[in-house]
Every structure is written in structure tokens, then in C-alpha cells.
Amino acid sequence: xxxxxxxxxxxxxxxxxxxNFFPIVSLILFILVFIGAVIWVLRLSxxxxxxxxxxxxxxxxxxxxxxxxx
Amino acid sequence: MEQQTFYYDNKIxxxxxxxxxxxxxxxxLVGVLIALQLAFPALNFGVDFLSYxxxxxxxxxxxxxxxxxxxxxxxxxxxxxxxxxTRVFSYQLGIINFWGxxxxxxxxxxxxAMGYTTTKEYAELEWPIDILxxxxxxVYSINLFGxxxxxxxxxxxxxxxxxxxxxxxxxxxxxxxSLEIPVSLFKSYSVYAGVQDAIVQWWYGHNAVAxxxxxxxxxxxxxxxxxxxxxxxxxxxLSVLHFWTLIFLYIWAGPHHxxxxxVPDWVQSLxxxxxxxxxxPSWGGMVNGLLTLRGAWDRxxxxxILKFYVVGITAYGMSTLEGPAxxxxxxxxxxxxxxxxxxxxxxxxxxxxxxxxxxxxxxxFPKIFKTKLFSEKLANIHFWISTLGILFYAIPLYWSxxxxxxxxxxxxxxxxxxxxxxxxxxxxxxxxYVTRALGGALYLSGMILLIYNLVKTAKSGKFAHQEEDxxxxxxxxxxxxxxxxxxxxxxxxRFAIIAFIAVAIGxxxxxxxxxxxxxxxxxxxxxxxxxxxxxxxxxxxISNGCATCHTQMVRPFRSETERYGEYSKxxxxxxxxxxxxxxxxxxxxxxxxxxATGKMYKTATWHYNHFLDPKSIEKxxxxxxxxxxxxxxxxxxxxxxxxxxxxxxxxxxxxGYDKIANQDLMKQAxxxxxxxxxNGIATDELKQVVAMIAYLHRLGADIMAEKKDDQQNxxxxxxxxxxxxxxxxxxxxxxxxxxxxACHGQLGEGNQIGPNLTDKYWLHxxxxxxxxxxxxxxxxxxxxQAWKYLLKEDDLNIVVSYIISILDSNPPNAKAAxxxxxxxx
Numbered sequence: 001x002x003x004x005x006x007x008x009x010x011x012x013x014x015x016x017x018x019x020n021f022f023p024i025v026s027l028i029l030f031i032l033v034f035i036g037a038v039i040w041v042l043r044l045s046x047x048x049x050x051x052x053x054x055x056x057x058x059x060x061x062x063x064x065x066x067x068x069x070x
Numbered sequence: 071m072e073q074q075t076f077y078y079d080n081k082i083x084x085x086x087x088x089x090x091x092x093x094x095x096x097x098x099l100v101g102v103l104i105a106l107q108l109a110f111p112a113l114n115f116g117v118d119f120l121s122y123x124x125x126x127x128x129x130x131x132x133x134x135x136x137x138x139x140x141x142x143x144x145x146x147x148x149x150x151x152x153x154x155x156t157r158v159f160s161y162q163l164g165i166i167n168f169w170g171x172x173x174x175x176x177x178x179x180x181x182x183a184m185g186y187t188t189t190k191e192y193a194e195l196e197w198p199i200d201i202l203x204x205x206x207x208x209v210y211s212i213n214l215f216g217x218x219x220x221x222x223x224x225x226x227x228x229x230x231x232x233x234x235x236x237x238x239x240x241x242x243x244x245x246x247x248s249l250e251i252p253v254s255l256f257k258s259y260s261v262y263a264g265v266q267d268a269i270v271q272w273w274y275g276h277n278a279v280a281x282x283x284x285x286x287x288x289x290x291x292x293x294x295x296x297x298x299x300x301x302x303x304x305x306x307x308l309s310v311l312h313f314w315t316l317i318f319l320y321i322w323a324g325p326h327h328x329x330x331x332x333v334p335d336w337v338q339s340l341x342x343x344x345x346x347x348x349x350x351p352s353w354g355g356m357v358n359g360l361l362t363l364r365g366a367w368d369r370x371x372x373x374x375i376l377k378f379y380v381v382g383i384t385a386y387g388m389s390t391l392e393g394p395a396x397x398x399x400x401x402x403x404x405x406x407x408x409x410x411x412x413x414x415x416x417x418x419x420x421x422x423x424x425x426x427x428x429x430x431x432x433x434x435f436p437k438i439f440k441t442k443l444f445s446e447k448l449a450n451i452h453f454w455i456s457t458l459g460i461l462f463y464a465i466p467l468y469w470s471x472x473x474x475x476x477x478x479x480x481x482x483x484x485x486x487x488x489x490x491x492x493x494x495x496x497x498x499x500x501x502x503y504v505t506r507a508l509g510g511a512l513y514l515s516g517m518i519l520l521i522y523n524l525v526k527t528a529k530s531g532k533f534a535h536q537e538e539d540x541x542x543x544x545x546x547x548x549x550x551x552x553x554x555x556x557x558x559x560x561x562x563x564r565f566a567i568i569a570f571i572a573v574a575i576g577x578x579x580x581x582x583x584x585x586x587x588x589x590x591x592x593x594x595x596x597x598x599x600x601x602x603x604x605x606x607x608x609x610x611x612i613s614n615g616c617a618t619c620h621t622q623m624v625r626p627f628r629s630e631t632e633r634y635g636e637y638s639k640x641x642x643x644x645x646x647x648x649x650x651x652x653x654x655x656x657x658x659x660x661x662x663x664x665x666a667t668g669k670m671y672k673t674a675t676w677h678y679n680h681f682l683d684p685k686s687i688e689k690x691x692x693x694x695x696x697x698x699x700x701x702x703x704x705x706x707x708x709x710x711x712x713x714x715x716x717x718x719x720x721x722x723x724x725x726g727y728d729k730i731a732n733q734d735l736m737k738q739a740x741x742x743x744x745x746x747x748x749n750g751i752a753t754d755e756l757k758q759v760v761a762m763i764a765y766l767h768r769l770g771a772d773i774m775a776e777k778k779d780d781q782q783n784x785x786x787x788x789x790x791x792x793x794x795x796x797x798x799x800x801x802x803x804x805x806x807x808x809x810x811x812a813c814h815g816q817l818g819e820g821n822q823i824g825p826n827l828t829d830k831y832w833l834h835x836x837x838x839x840x841x842x843x844x845x846x847x848x849x850x851x852x853x854x855q856a857w858k859y860l861l862k863e864d865d866l867n868i869v870v871s872y873i874i875s876i877l878d879s880n881p882p883n884a885k886a887a888x889x890x891x892x893x894x895x
Contacts, residue, residue, distance in 0.1 A: 022579055023340055029575060030318060030347065037314040041307040052559070053302035055153055055227040056293055058541070 074222065074543050077536035078151045080438045082164040084533065086144035087434060089172060090427065091521060093140060097132030098514040104129055105507035107694070108656065109500050111684075114694035119183040121694045122656075123615020127194045128182045133419060134192060134282065136175045141427040142286040143167065143210070146233055148434060149293040150217055153227045155541040159216025163209050170206035174199060185613035186256040190271045190648055192278050193247050197258045200248040207244070211237045218562045222541040225559040228309040232289030234566050235317050239281040239573045246577075247274035253715045254708065257609070261719050262585070264643025265333055268651055269325060269584050273577065276324035283418065284386075285317070287426050291359050291383065294430050298375045304361035308354055316351040317569060319344055321576030326397035329406065330625040331651060332640040338399075340580060345397035352390030359383040374449035378429035381457060385421030389414065404475045407621055407655040409499070413467035420460045420513060428452070428520060435524045441531025448523045456516035462509030466502035473498055479629040487632050490669075492658035497690045594641035594859065597772045599721045600765075602735040605712055606704045607765025610758055611650070614696065621652035622661040622769065634670055635662035635770065639859060642773055645721050657693060662770035670770075674742055674763045675749040681759055699759040706732050706756065738764055773859065788842035789863075793871040802872025805865055809857070810873075818876045820885030824854070828879045829887055836892025842870050 107113045107122045114121045151158055158164055177199050181187075187194040195203070214237055218230065226234075247270055250258035260267050296303050303309060325333060325341030360383055363376065370376045392414055396405050405411065436443050443449060477495040480488035489495050559565070600608060611617070624630050626637040638661050643649055662670045672680070679686055682700055684693040710728035717723050723731075739755035742763050746753055753759065793799065807816065813824035820826030825833060834844040846866060848856035857866055877894070 022336060022583065023343070026322065026340060026344070026576075026579055030344075033318045033572065034315060037311050041310045044307060044310070049306040052225060052227065053306050055223060055225070056149075056229075056296050057302065058155070058223070 072543050073540055075538060075540040076155075076157050076222075077538055079147075079158050079161055079164070079536055080533070081535055082158065082161065082168060083144055083148045083434065084438060085165075085168045086140050086147060087431060089168070090137060090140040090144055090431070091517075091524070093132055093136030093175065094427075095514070095517055095521075097129060097137045098510065098517060100125055100129040100132060102507055102510045102514060105503065105510050108692055109503040109507065111692045111694055116695045116697055118185065118614070118698055121614070121696075123618050123694075124183055124185060126615060126618045127187060127191075128179055130192060131178050131182065131194065132175070134278070135178070138283060138419075138423045138427070139171065139175075141423070141430065142236075142282075142290075143171065144434070145290040145294065145430055146214070146286065148438075149229055149290065150214065150233060152539075153223070153230055153293065154217055154221035155223050155539065156217060156220050157536075159213050159220060163213045163216075167206060167210045167213060170202070170209065174202055174206060177202070181256060184256075185615075187613060187615070188248075188250065188258065188260065188648060189612045189615070189617050189650065190247065190260065190267075191275050191653065193244075193271070193274060196256045197248070197250055197252050198255060200244070200250075203244060204241075207237070207241060211241070215562070215566075222544050224544060226562060226565065227292070228303070228306070228313060229289040229292045230562075231313050231565065231569070232285045232292070234562070235313075235569050235573070236281050236286045236289070238566060238570050239277065239285075239317070239321075242573065242577065243274045243277050243281065246581075247271060251715045251718050253711050257708070257712075259712075259715055259719060260648035262648070263719070263721075264646045264649050265640050266585055267647065267649040268328055268331070268643075269333060269337065270581060271649070272327040273321075273324040273581055276327060277321055279418070280320040283423055284320075287423060288312075288316075288355055290426060290430060291355075291379075294426075294433060295359055295362050295379050295383075298373070298379060298429065298433050299363050299366045299369070301362065301366060304358050304364065308358045312351050312354040312358060314572065316348075316355065318572045318576070319348050319351060321573050322580060323348055323397065325580070326402070327653070328651075329397070329399050329402040330627070331623050332638045332643065334584070334640070337580065337584060342397050342399065344576075345394045349391060349394050353387055356383055356387035356390070359386075372446065374446060374453050375429045375432050377450070377453045378425040378432070381453075382422050382425030382429065385417055385425070385460075389418040389422060392417070403625070403627065405471060406625075407653070408471040408475050409467040409502075409654075410471035410475075411653060413464050413471065416467070417460065417464055420456070420463065424456070424513070428456075431520065431524065435527045436531070438534055439528050439531030440534050441527060444523050444526035444530060448519055452516045452519040452523070455519070456513045459509045459511075459513030459516060462512060463506050464509070466505040466509070470499040470502035470506075473502075478633070479627075481629070487629070490633070492633070492655075493688055493691055496656070496692060500692075593644060594639065594773060595863075597642055597644060599645045599716070599723055600768065601738055602709050602713065602731040603738045603761050603764040604768045605716070606706075606709065606735070607761035607763070607768075608650075609712070610699075610704070610762055611765060612648075616660075617650045617652045619652075619654065619656035619693075621655050621659045623651040624659055624661045630659070634659050635665055635668040636773065639773065642770075645716075647716065647719060647721070660766065660769055662774075664767040664769040664771040665774040666771070668770070668774070672766075673749075674745045674767070675751060677763045677766060678746060678751055678753070678759055681762065699762055700753065700757060702758050703756040704758055704761050706735065709735060784843075784847070786839065786843040786846055788838050788867070788870065790867050790871075792838055792874045793868060794875070798868050799872050799875050802868040802875070805861070805869040806872050809861070810869070813854075815881070815883075815885075817879070817881035818873065819881040819883050825888045826885040827873055828876050828881055829884065830878075830891055830893065831887035831889045832892045833889035836894065838870075838874060840892075841873060842866075845870050845873070 103113065104122055104125045107125070118124065147158060147164060174195075178195050181196060181199065182194060186196050188196060193200075214233060218226070218234075249261045251261060252258045262270050292303055292309060322344035323341055325337045326345045327341075329338055329342070360380065363370065363380065366376070370380055395401055396410070396414060432443060432449050474495050477489045477498065482488050622638075624634045624637045631637055658670065660670065662668045663672070665671055676687065678700075680693075681696040683695055683697075684691045709731045713723055713728040713731045717728075736755055739760045742760050743753060743755055793802075806818075813821065814827050815821050815824075818827040825831075830836070832840065834840055834849070844854065846856065846858040848854045857869075861869065
């Protein structure tokens, strides 16, 4: 595989001190994704959430949307 | 808004449901047979296509891709139409999808039985079938995205997200793991070698579990559990969080399958950390599923469907807690290569995939046949029988795992292995294997009840080819009036791209460095490509599924090095296309089977008799017979093609070697035949057994070949003049501090362990070549390692140069002189 793909990319990646670089980058990326997702879900309106939850039931009870299964 | 009437298609759903049940029975039947084979080896019948090594991949493929795969398609075709308020995009594509998938399964069963396999777990199928899988997958993707495109709801429900992630990720995984160079129609070699192959394989294997056995089922859970409980999912917020964190995290965790194996440390650590983090989204999913049933718990008592869901989702939570636990290195040291892995996988498959599928089928059949379930009571009996089956299956396997691992690691007071014969640790497990087979049979009998119940249900109703529904057409709004938070749910293409990126990041950061950084795979100069005969033998080893029971990976534990020999190094596998490290030891590890001075070595005569009838050598062995090795010939006409394919993927056979390879093959075979003849066994050069012996005698021989020279204390010459360059010496100091200082002091002054390196007295001679030799070869009995196996060639030169540069540096606390005076000129 190295034979087939030896390229400038190879030299670039090799230049990185990988033993520290990759785990740190991945941790930071995950934290960003997680925070992003949390902010996103907190901004969803109650009305929107109720509508989304009820998509599977639209064929049956079109009138009364179900609120948290109460 | 205009109200439109349309019809959901049920025919595709019915086809996939029937296929699910059919292949479920087949897969489980094979499972029970191979479980019994481990207890009663006579059930291998001495026939190649019925032997354990061939049947085990058939079992896993049948259960994963046939049973679970068809269940996924059935559930997806049913739910996506209803969630998107439209008929399936194309009925014809759905039919092609169905028959294409069944064709793949049938071809898989036939080719695997015949021994055509790549041996990569859960991706055993050979390249023409791989291409067929890709085509059928594209057909399904078109149908999914086509249906999404003509939907009548603006926003995509969370189930649809999981379906999109599944489709995209399985495509990436399948393509990259299946890159192989064809030798013939049914034979190929992985383009990756050794450690790279292993990492790509487990990136795939782990994520096949994630994106074939988990994400589509989570999508199904988010549809069918609310439907069955008749209440919406507990928290929409949690489902969003669950989705994004799950698909982002899962892709990283693959290397936890390779802990303590010959894989760079940082890759292992990454795998561990992400596996632990994975608990969070998995449990988010479980909590969301279970809490959907809040307020409906009274109905669980009567409803078999809800029972299946409750236990299935709980098992999902347990498995996703157990998985991260198994990824801790100290737990993995105990669990790996034992039945714990098998138990873990089956709790997931039987309880999570199986029970969710059963719940779905019991719910679907009455719906599409417009009737009621024939017998709720029978379904409840099914539930209890299969739950009991899972307990009978799993508990003995956990028991067996601990029994075996403790026996492997037990030492006597004198420091010797308490159970030096591997077989002792296997025969002890046979009662557990019998009980496990009973558990599997119970689970299978529950399946029979399901068939009876559903056939009766279908007969009592009338199949609705399609169902009518109506919804307002989706009018294209001008600019979205949403305040920005729901923009993703309404834009499937944008959504798919972001999901793709989330999944791809993990692959990029984790896989690419391993493929591109050469220093991650230090080469060992004595490791050479396989000879043509060994290559043929290796292919027989692959096609007979030897790797399903025999690992080739000695982990760096004393209990393993005592039993097998030197632990496995990354550089040993550079010519292994594909790797054969294995995951389960039903038999002993074979990585050192070719080390003539080692404990695992067996003579050609022993191998010959052992293949013919293992019981003639070990009465209690569970190894099947391989009598055909002695009657069938290897196909020498394939040798040149194999050599050329290997050359294409970078194995350094000399130019034009393909033309003369068969001469070498015959020469090597003749020697083995002669050896056998001297021991009274008549055979000829072309018999498969000869190639198998050649291969087994090669395993581990490469790195030990040099070890033998060391014992004669072969004098080496330093390949370069000692370096004096400042920068080189500085990096030499780094290498020294990291590797040597523990025994020779920070400044070379020596300590209780190792001698002073800065004075004029030497134990093994003080010339440049002497110092190089002792550093390279080491003195293992005194604790000095052979650094040529541990350092790169350049680094070895650099560190020796550094040691030479600190001569006469008179560090403080210098250790008293040892050895003889050596005056440098």
C-alpha cells in the first residue's frame, strides 16, 4: 500500500509528531461536535420537538399531537 | 394545500420479512451445528465443506447479512414510506434490491463452503461478490434517497437519519476494506499487509457492528417502539444528541480489537479512549428507548412485542457497557482470544438484533395482513424460550472464558506454566460448550414457534399489497422561515454530507497515518517474502479456515511467551496479505510453529499424522480431520499468477520470478517429501499436506533465524563510522535516555543493573564493532535486549555513536569498573 500511495501526502503526515498530535486533535474535535450538538438541541423549540416526535403517528391521530406520551 | 392520496407498497416488505425468517433459521441451524462441533469433533464428518473452519464464516455471514440484513431491509422499506408519507421511489429497484441480496447470500454460502474466502472477518466474500454487494447497496441507496426526494413531510424523522448514516458508512467501509488484487475469479490478496491490514480490517469489523447491526436497528427502534407502545419517543433532544455523538464516536473505536497486539501504541490508546466515551451515546439511546415505554409498563405484562423490545433494548445497553469494558487493556488481557468475545457478540446478536427483529415481525405481520396476531400467548412463550436460550448460551461462555484464561495464565511455584499443554485448557470447556449448544437450540426452537404463529396469522388475514394514505403535498417554500435550528432536518443532502464528514474524520485521522507512515512498521531485515510453496500452503490455511481457531499473535505477556515463544513484532507481518492474526483460540497460537528450537515446533511427520487423524496423536483433541490434504494436489498453475499479484502490491520478489517460482516450489517440496519418506511416510511433492507443512514450518522462523546466530555470538561490523554530527548525537542522547538509561544511568555512569559505559573497562570488548555487536545482539540471559529488533537501523547506529561519544566523560557517581581494560588508539 505504501508503495502504491507514496506521495507528498505521505511526507506531510510523516512530518507530524503523531504520538501526541492525533489523540489531541481527535479529543478536541469530539468536544466541538458534542458542544455543537448540545447547543443545537437546546435551541429546538418545544413546538418543533412535539411535531417531530409525532411524525410516526401522523397516519393515525392527525388532530391530537401527543405530548410526551401523556 | 392540495390533499394527495397515495399507496404504500407492502410487497417488498413481505418479501424481506419472509427472507429474514428463512435465513434466520438457516443461520441459527449452522450455529447450533458448529457449537456442537466444538464439543463433538466427529460432527465435522471429515468433509471439507462441513468442517468448522468453513462453517463458522457461513454462520456469521448468514446471521449478520442474511438474517439481520433482510430484517433491516424489511423494516426500512416499511418505515421509510410511512415516515416520508410517500410510496417507495421505485418498486422495481426494490425487487432488484431483494433478489440481488438473496443472490449474494446464496453465492456467499456456496463459495464459503468451497473455501473461497479472503479470511477477513465479516468480509470473507471474494471480490466478484464484493462488487455485487456494492451494486445492490447502490440500488438500495437510490431507493432511499429517491423516496426522501419525493416525500410529503418537510422534516426528516430521526429514524431516517440513522438510515442515511447506515447507507453512507457501510459504503465507505465496504469499499476500503475490500480493496484487493484479484489472482483469479475466486482468489484475491488484500492490498494491505500485516498491521495495516489488521487495522483496516478492524476499522471495518468494528464499524460493521456499528453501522449494520446498530444504527439501522436504532432507526427501527425509533419507529417501531413508539408504534408498538403507541406513544412518541421519550425525548427528541436526546435522539438528536444520541445520533450525532454515536456516529462521530463509533468510527474511532476499531483498534480496541487489537490491544496488546503488534499495533502502534497511539492507535491502541485512541481505540480505548473512544470506546469508553461511546458508553455515553449508547446509553442515551437505551434510555430514550426504554423511557418511551414509561406509562405503558402495565402493557408489557401482556404484550410479547413490548417484552421483546424491553429486553432487546436493555441488552443493547448491557452490550454497549460490556464493549467499552472489554476495551480496557487490563480487561482485554483476560478476555481476548477466549469465549468472552463470542459471548459478548452473541448477547448483541441474539438479544438486541434478534429480539428487535422478532418484535418488529410480530407487529408487522398483523398490519400487512390486516388481521390480529394469531396467538399472543404463543408469542409470549417464544419470548420466554428465547430469553432462556440466551441465558443458557451466554452464562456458560463467560464461565468458559474465565476458566480458560486463568488456566493459560496459571504458573506453578517454580515459575513454570501450570497447564503447558494447550489441550488441557480446551477439554475443560467441553461441558460449557454442550450447554451453550443447548441454549442455541432453545433459541432456534423459539424461532419455530414464530414461524407457526406468523403463518397462522397470515392465513387468517388477507395480504394488503398496498395501503392507502393521504397527505398534503409538500409545497416548496421560498426561503425557509425557520429560525435556523431545524434547517438540517429539512435538507437531506446537506444532512448526508455532514453525516459523511462526521464519519470520515475518524477514518482519516486513524487509518491514514498507519498506511502512510513507514516508521509505524519498522522493517526487520531477516523477514523475507514467503517461498512459492509456503504461499500455496498459506492459501490452503486461509481457504480451510484455520485462522478461525488458530491465532498468529503472541502478546507480550509472560504466560504467552512461555507457552509460544517470542512475542509478535509489527515488522514480522510486512508480507502478510492478508494478516492472519485471528480472534479466537480454539487451538493454540501458531505464530511460532516454525521455530525449530521453540516449544510449538512439530516435525513434518507429526503434522502429517495430525492432519490425517488428530486423535491418533491427542486422544481428546477437538481438531477436525483434514484427510483431503493427503489426497488433493495444489494447483501449481496458479503459482506464477500469485507471485505476480504479490509483486503488484509491493512484495519484493525479483523480476521474472513468477516464471521460475514453480522450480523453487518443487525443490522445497522434495525436501519435505524426503524427510517424510525417511520416517516411513510415502507422499508426493504436489500434495496439499506438503505445502501446509512448508507454511507451518515458516511461521516465526524468520526472526528466530537471527536469534540463533546471536547465540553463537556472531560478531557484527558497525555499518557506518561513528557519527560526530552534533544534531545526530543529540537525537542519539534522546534514544539513549529513553531506552538505555534505566540500566546504564542517565549519563552512562552505570547502576545496580548495568555496567558503566564511560570508563575503559568492557565486558564484551571495547572496539566500535564490539559495542555495536553487544548493542545489536544483546545478552538476553543478563537482561540486555537485542536492540536490532527494537530500534530502526538508523537509530541503532545513532545510539551506538552516542555511546562512543561519551567515552571518558567521567560522569558523577560512576560505577566501579567491570570487565577488561580496553585502550582506544
